[in-house]
Amino acid sequence: MAATFRNVLNLLWRQYEQFALASRTILAVTHNFSCRTSLRVLSLEQGWRILFADSLEDALRLQHLNSVSILVYDRDLPGVEWRHGLRTLLTSKEPVFPIVISDVLDSRLRFEVLACGGYDLAQNPLDPKDFVALVNGALALAKSIDSLEPGL
Secondary structure, X not given: OHHHHHHHHHHHHHHHHHHHHHOOEEEEEOOOHHHHHHHHHHHHHHOOXXXXXXXXXXXXXXXXXXXXXXXXXXXXXXXXXXXXXXXXXXXXXXXXXXXXXXXXOOHHHXXXXXXXXXXXXXXXXXXXXXXXXXXXXHHHXXXXXXXXXXXX
């Protein structure tokens, strides 16, 4: 009987861990090696689960297979215009909070990012403190939306 109870507790714990990890999953769509390295280090420090995609097609596949809360999208991703790529990834059934990374930061670009459905804009190379605050703010917003009762 004790073994059965322990098995049930272990199963519940694994389900909780999967839910907690899924709610902290970031999909990073970038080919930039230094950005990937920074994101990998930050994800280890912060306990985020991070998935990397080199292309829009890879990102769509990963988004379909995983529950993603945050999307980090490289404005300079080759092969696709960034507005099109961002809008395409925002067609997901689950809410996702996109952060666009760019070498250039200005008010015009920030307005364009927000107009395309983005959450915010971050400068590359990433400042760890600023980026962690940005992601944690998006995660808190995602969590508050998840906690709303259906139909509200």
